[in-house]
Structures are given as structure tokens and as C-alpha cells.
Amino acid sequence: MSQAINLTIVGSIGIDTIETPTEKREEILGGSVSYACAAASFFTQSGMVGVVGTDFPQTFRDRWTKMNINLDGLQTQEGKTFRWSGVYEANMDNRTTLSTDLNVFEEFSPNLPETYRDAPYLFLGNIHPALQLHVLEQVHTPRFVLIDTMDLWINIAKEELTQVIGKCDMLTLNESEAQLFTGEHSLMQAAKALIKLGPDYVLIKKGGNGSMLYSRDDLFLLHAYPLDTFADPTGAGDSFAGGLMGALAASGKTDAEAIRQAMVYGSVVASFGVEEFSLDRLQRLDRDQIDQRLNQFRAICRI
Amino acid sequence: MSQAINLTIVGSIGIDTIETPTEKREEILGGSVSYACAAASFFTQSGMVGVVGTDFPQTFRDRWTKMNINLDGLQTQEGKTFRWSGVYEANMDNRTTLSTDLNVFEEFSPNLPETYRDAPYLFLGNIHPALQLHVLEQVHTPRFVLIDTMDLWINIAKEELTQVIGKCDMLTLNESEAQLFTGEHSLMQAAKALIKLGPDYVLIKKGGNGSMLYSRDDLFLLHAYPLDTFADPTGAGDSFAGGLMGALAASGKTDAEAIRQAMVYGSVVASFGVEEFSLDRLQRLDRDQIDQRLNQFRAICRI
Numbered sequence: 001m002s003q004a005i006n007l008t009i010v011g012s013i014g015i016d017t018i019e020t021p022t023e024k025r026e027e028i029l030g031g032s033v034s035y036a037c038a039a040a041s042f043f044t045q046s047g048m049v050g051v052v053g054t055d056f057p058q059t060f061r062d063r064w065t066k067m068n069i070n071l072d073g074l075q076t077q078e079g080k081t082f083r084w085s086g087v088y089e090a091n092m093d094n095r096t097t098l099s100t101d102l103n104v105f106e107e108f109s110p111n112l113p114e115t116y117r118d119a120p121y122l123f124l125g126n127i128h129p130a131l132q133l134h135v136l137e138q139v140h141t142p143r144f145v146l147i148d149t150m151d152l153w154i155n156i157a158k159e160e161l162t163q164v165i166g167k168c169d170m171l172t173l174n175e176s177e178a179q180l181f182t183g184e185h186s187l188m189q190a191a192k193a194l195i196k197l198g199p200d201y202v203l204i205k206k207g208g209n210g211s212m213l214y215s216r217d218d219l220f221l222l223h224a225y226p227l228d229t230f231a232d233p234t235g236a237g238d239s240f241a242g243g244l245m246g247a248l249a250a251s252g253k254t255d256a257e258a259i260r261q262a263m264v265y266g267s268v269v270a271s272f273g274v275e276e277f278s279l280d281r282l283q284r285l286d287r288d289q290i291d292q293r294l295n296q297f298r299a300i301c302r303i
Numbered sequence: 304m305s306q307a308i309n310l311t312i313v314g315s316i317g318i319d320t321i322e323t324p325t326e327k328r329e330e331i332l333g334g335s336v337s338y339a340c341a342a343a344s345f346f347t348q349s350g351m352v353g354v355v356g357t358d359f360p361q362t363f364r365d366r367w368t369k370m371n372i373n374l375d376g377l378q379t380q381e382g383k384t385f386r387w388s389g390v391y392e393a394n395m396d397n398r399t400t401l402s403t404d405l406n407v408f409e410e411f412s413p414n415l416p417e418t419y420r421d422a423p424y425l426f427l428g429n430i431h432p433a434l435q436l437h438v439l440e441q442v443h444t445p446r447f448v449l450i451d452t453m454d455l456w457i458n459i460a461k462e463e464l465t466q467v468i469g470k471c472d473m474l475t476l477n478e479s480e481a482q483l484f485t486g487e488h489s490l491m492q493a494a495k496a497l498i499k500l501g502p503d504y505v506l507i508k509k510g511g512n513g514s515m516l517y518s519r520d521d522l523f524l525l526h527a528y529p530l531d532t533f534a535d536p537t538g539a540g541d542s543f544a545g546g547l548m549g550a551l552a553a554s555g556k557t558d559a560e561a562i563r564q565a566m567v568y569g570s571v572v573a574s575f576g577v578e579e580f581s582l583d584r585l586q587r588l589d590r591d592q593i594d595q596r597l598n599q600f601r602a603i604c605r606i
Contacts, residue, residue, distance in 0.1 A: 091488045185394045188531045209512040212529070219603050223524040226515070228491045264606050300522050301606055303567050 005047040005070055007249040008116045009036045009242065010135050011125025011148075012105060013050040013074075017085035018234055018277065020092065025232075028278040029060045030084065032125040032148070035235035036242025038282045039269045040123075041067040042290060043246035047116045049073035049135070053081040053104045063279055072113040077104040092233055093207070112138045121249035123241065124168065126150045129161040136167055144254045146170045146245055147199075148237075154181050166198035169254070172241055175206045187212055201259060203244075205237050213263060218256040222263050225271035225297050232277045236270045239282070243269035268294045308350040308373055310552040311419045311445075312339045312545065313438050314428025315408060316353040316377075318363075320388035321537055321580065323395065328535075331581040332363045333387065335428040335451070338538035339545025341585045342572045343426075344370040345593060346549035350419045352376035352438070356384040356407045366582055375416040380407040395536055396510070415441045424552035426544065427471065429453045432464040439470055447557045449473045449548055450502075451540075457484050469501035472557070475544055478509045490515055504562060506547075508540050516566060521559040525566050528574035528600050535580045539573045542585070546572035571597045 011033030017026045033050045040046040047070040054076060064071060082105035085098045110131055120143040124132040132147060147168040153161050154177060165171050171194060179185055182193040187204055191214035194202045202214045206224075213220040244259075244266030251258045268290055275281045314336030320329045336353045343349040350373040357379060367374060385408035388401040413434055423446040427435040435450060450471040456464050457480060468474050474497060482488055485496040490507055494517035497505045505517045509527075516523040547562075547569030554561045571593055578584045 186530075186532060188529050192531075206512065209509065210526070219529065220605075221526040221529065221603050222606065223513070223526070226491055226522065226524065227489075228495075229489060260606065298606060300524050301604065302523075303525065303563060303601060303604055 003045040005116050005119040006044045007040055007046040007121040007123065007245055008049060008073070008112065008119040008139070009033050009040065009046055009123045009125060009245070010049040010110050010132070011036060011127060011238070012082060013052050014082040014084045014105075015056075016234065016278075017083075017098075018232055019087040020232060021088065021090050023231065023277075025277045029063060030234060030278060031082070032235070032238040034064070034279065035238035035273065036123060036125055036245070037064065037069045038067055038279045039239040039242035039266065039273065040246025040249070041069055042243070042269060042285070042287055043250040043265065044121075045070065046246065046249075047073050047113070047119065049110045049112060049116065051075045051077055051104050051108045053077060053079045056081045063283060067279075067283065073111075073116050075108075075111070077107070079104045086234075088233070092230070110135050120144070121245055122146070123245045124148065124164075125238065125241075126153075129153055129157050129164045133160065133164045133167075136164065144169045144248065146172060146241060148172050148241055149177065151177050151180055162197055165194075168199050170201040170203060170259075171197070171199045172203040172205060174237065175204055178202075178204045188214070201256075203263070205240065207233070207236070211240070211263065211267070213256075213259060215256060220256070220260050220263070222260075222267060223301055225267055225293065226300065227271055227275070230274040233274050234277075236274050239273040240266040240270040242266070264294060264297065265290070268297055306348040308419050308422040309347045310343055310349040310424040310426065310548055311352060311376070311415065311422040311442070312336050312343065312349055312426040312428060312548070313352040313413050313435070314339060314430060314541070315385060316355050316359075317385040317387045317408075318359075319537065319581070320386075320401075321535055322390040323535060324391065324393050326534065326580075328580045332366060333537060333581060334385070335538070335541040337367070337582065338541035338576065339426060339428055339548070340367065340372045341370055341582045342542040342545035342569065342576065343549025343552070344372055345546070345572060345588070345590055346553040346568065347424075348373065349549065349552075350376050350416070350422065352413045352415060352419065354378045354380055354407050354411045356380060356382045359384045366586060370582075370586065376414075376419050378411075378414070380410070382407045384408075389537075391536070395533070413438050423447070424548055425449070426548045427451065427467075428541065428544075429456075432456055432460050432467045436463065436467045436470075439467065447472045447551065449475060449544065451475050451544055452480065454480050454483055465500055468497075471502050473504040473506060473562075474500070474502045475506040475508060477540065478507055481505075481507045491517075504559075506566070508543065510536070510539070514543070514566065514570070516559075516562060518559060523559070523563050523566070525563075525570060526604055528571055528596065529603065530574055530577070533577040536577050537580075539577050542576040543569040543573040545569070567597060567600065568593070571600055
């Protein structure tokens, strides 16, 4: 008998073609829910909600299954899987999207299996806010809901996004998205504006410069684990948030202290993820390696 | 009788005109040694080495004296004091220099009073590396020497700079300067390249994103204290380094653990400094306020 779903994660599934200054990889497994479920898998039983086309390779499905990710919420639709391709600049800080073919993702309507609806933790990955809302309507009083978004929805669906954020416990977005959403350059000011939308926590991601957790009565700054080099930053934010939600779900808690600890786990898992393309590194990762790096990380950040 | 000099600081003294998106301030007290000595003053007895012109206002001199900064190493030369003016962009991240008039600073030759030469701690602020070397030739076996620099010297005097860095215990520079110096985008790689020049420690400053201390067997990441708003970032790096050296000199130590603690003090003092223009905030600051913010800072960064 399979384990009960402790964490439901909704998001995109893509087949990516990625070019960095040193390497090009074609048709690799990507998408926010793929990275997030993989990162969560080290901590708890997650269930994946997403859509693929009939062209989706069985080998990709096997990668998830080997990580013990529940796929009952994975839909297969007639047509091609979502494709994305992008190229990173020399410094790896900026990337340019070369092509986006939504394919079956364009008509995606997330439907949660009954076993997913009672999961106490829910991560609404970056999809259209109307779809995020549709997921919220299907779940039964989750204890903690994290919502992610992106600049596209801030630009074209801000009203719906604002509405769904108000129903969540925690919002996460990138530094530039927080600034875009609020018009505030200062992250503290942006966080103060965003918390007024309703969530208890605002988590602003700063890439290689770490992240900031803001709530009405607590503030937490976290570094990114310092890497000498990395292969591909794609999915780092999704791995961070997925690892965070996995560790939080495993703790069974939802308070600020538990979120801090979960963020540290998420950051460590994300640091492994970027060492290789796709899920390549995460698939060879084990809990001992995570705990070992976590101890190093604590020593590096101790003041 | 005056206290023995525990920390000698060499650098520029300027009269600045600064424009931010909200305010313009003309002819205010600035310069690296001014910020650094002010920040160090909360922790130890420092002595200032710098040059001003005959136009330098007595009120500016009084500001330093009130902070108990020793001015025996301050030269007054016939002519005008160094002038700098700059304007900050809307986001305060970037600034443009509008004018630089070196004036008496052009012929500056730092000469240390005898009482400064025995100071156990020495901070070589950002001046031409040949002048930094000239200072090193005057001191008597200091216990710990920190050297700062800037992109200008990396571009036009890299050989001399490399030579003087090799004689110091610790090098500090900005993220972009570390990248420029080494050609490495990764800060870890840049730090590894810089430590080969000879210093035991490399401290890379990342502005609002904190700093990184690298040595052969230790790594330390420090955040910047998160401010809602600030008035003027000019001199923040000098205040950080000056506060660091002041706290380190007060500790009487030079090991990695002592440097970590000193960095935390430097960061806290710098966070106060940017709240107002020039030395305005630092002059009203006391040790209790520093310790109070330091405790908040620890709580914010605790993992």
C-alpha cells in the first residue's frame, strides 16, 4: 500500500533545451513541479499534479517513480509535452528564452485525485493564478499553502493573482518580481506591501544571494550555499521551494522556526540540484549528503 | 595624555556633493578615512592619515575630534581639499561620478607620525598602491594589515597593487572588483585566485547582499543588516571595513573567529552610517545602539 500524500505540488512539466556558456543539453526533463517534487522527495511523500503529452518518455516517468514521487495526479493528454528552450549569459545570472511551446500545457486544468485533497501541505507552483485558485477549490482545509508566481502573471493577471495570494499562508517570488509587483525597490518595503495581501509569510528569493523570509513579527535572512561552480541554475528556485515544503511537511509544523529550518534544507537541496542539469544530481543524492552539507552550511553562516 | 594609537587608518578625505533620488547635499564631509575612522571610533583609538587643503572647514575637523579620532597624521597642504560629486540612480544600486577634483590629494604622500608606527593594526584604505606600499615601509611590524582598493588601481596599477597585497594579512574589495581582478565570475573562484597573492584572508563585499570572508581553511558568509530605507550609501564599504578593524583591534586578536565577530560589528555600524548623509548618523550613535542592533541582527541570521 502506498503512503498517504503529505504534500501536494502543482506546476509545470517541460522538456527543456538549455545552453550555458560551456554546454548545451537538448530535450531534458524540466518544469517547476518536476524540480519541486524531486527536492521534496528527500523529506516526505509528495504527489505531483501536472500534465504531459503522449510523447512524454517513459524514462522521465521512471526517474520520478524511482524518487518515490506519487504520480496519480499526473495527466497525459493527446499531443506534445510543453517545450522550453533558453540560453544563459556568460555570468549565468541572466538567461534569454529562445522558445516556448505550451502544447498540452495550454489547456491544462489541474484535477486532484481524492488522495491528494487531504494532504496537509500544498505547494501551488508557478502556473496561471486562475488554475492555482482552481486547485485551492479542490483541497480540504490544508494546514499550510505556499504559492509561487512569476512576472508574467504579475503583468497580465495581477487581480486574480492578488485574490489567490490572499488565500495562501505563504507567498514566494524572486527579488525582481517582488519589486515589479509592489513598485518598491527596497526588499523590506516590498515584503511589507506583499504581506498586506493576506499571507502570513513572504519569502523573497535572491538567487545566489540567498533569500529573505518576512512575517509580521519575524525576519530571517538566509544565504545561498556557496558553490565553486555549477552547471545549470534552471529550477533552483523550484528545488528550493520544493525542498522547503518537503522538510516543513515532514516536521508537521507551520511556525516561523520550522519554516526557517525548512528553508535551510531547501537551500541545501537546491545547491546540489544546480551542480548538474535536470534532475541528474538530485537523483544521485541521499539524505546523508544533505545533512553533511547542511552542517557545513551552518558553520559557514554562524555569527 | 592621549591614548596610544591602536589602529592606523590611511585613506582619502573629500568634500562631497551627493544627489540621491530624493535629496541633494552639497559640500559635505566624506572620504574613505573619514568614514573608516568614524566607524572604528566606537571600538578603539584610531589615528587618521590623510590630507586636506587650507580651505578645509574647522567644523569638519571638530566632528572627528568629538569622535576621539587622533589627527596627528592629518596633513594640511596649501590649496583646495579633494572634491567629489556623484549622483545615485533611482534604485540606489548604481552611481555616476559627476566630477572629481583631486586638488591637494594629487600630491598626497602619507607620512606617519612616530606614535602611529607602532600601532598593531593598520588599515590601508583605497589610495594608489604605491602610497600604500610607502605606508607599509614606515610601520614597525604591525600584527594585522587590511588593504582596500578599487577598480581604478586594478586597471592602471595592477602590478604594484599585486605587490602590496602580498605584504598584507587581509584584502578587501567589492564583488565586481574581485571579478575584474581575477576574471572569475564565481566569488569562490575569485577568492581562491586572490588568496594566492599572499594574504591570509580575502573579504569580498556585496553591498546590500552582505559579504564573504575567505581563507585557506575557513569560509564565512555575512548578510547586510536589512534596512527599510536609507539616505546615502556613500562610504558604506569604508564604514564596514573601519568598524571591522576597530572591533578587531579592540579584541587584540587576529584569528578567523575574531575577524567574524569584527565583521558583524562593522556591518552593524555601516548600516547606521547609511541612514543619513556624511557622518551625521555615526556622530549620534552610541555603543548601546550598536549592541542592540547587533542582537537583532543575530536573531535575524540565526539558523
